[in-house]
Amino acid sequence: ATLASDPIFASAITTGLISIFSFGYLYWSKKNDFKQDGALRKVFYLVSGGVIMALGNILHNSALSLGLVSYTIAIKRTGILFGVLWGYLFFGEKSISQKLIGALVAISGILVILIFR
Secondary structure, three states: OOOOOOHHHHHHHHHHHHHHHHHHHHHHHHHHHOOOOOOOHHHHHHHHHHHHHHHHHHHHHHHHHHOOHHHEEEEHHHHHHHHHHHHHHOOOOOOOHHHHHHHHHHHHHHHHHHOOO
């Protein structure tokens, strides 16, 4: 999609469709949550997450159009480390050492791709 149009348009379409269908699913499956106090705050969090996701997609698609795809994807996949760390810090996930080992295995695969391409 990025090659056929531009990074912003491709990101807007894909993120927009994901947002519409996700919101529809959440609304119809969790109607009571939207009728309670604090529903506006929940919607704010959903919209904020969508905006961050859209910005991430725009940056990723821009990088794909400017650089080598193998490097761009490899760099994007290093985000697994952030996911593991944020899961531990913000959500109190357990067995962080096992998850870090798994993330390091994935990162080592990325390094193999970059070194031996």
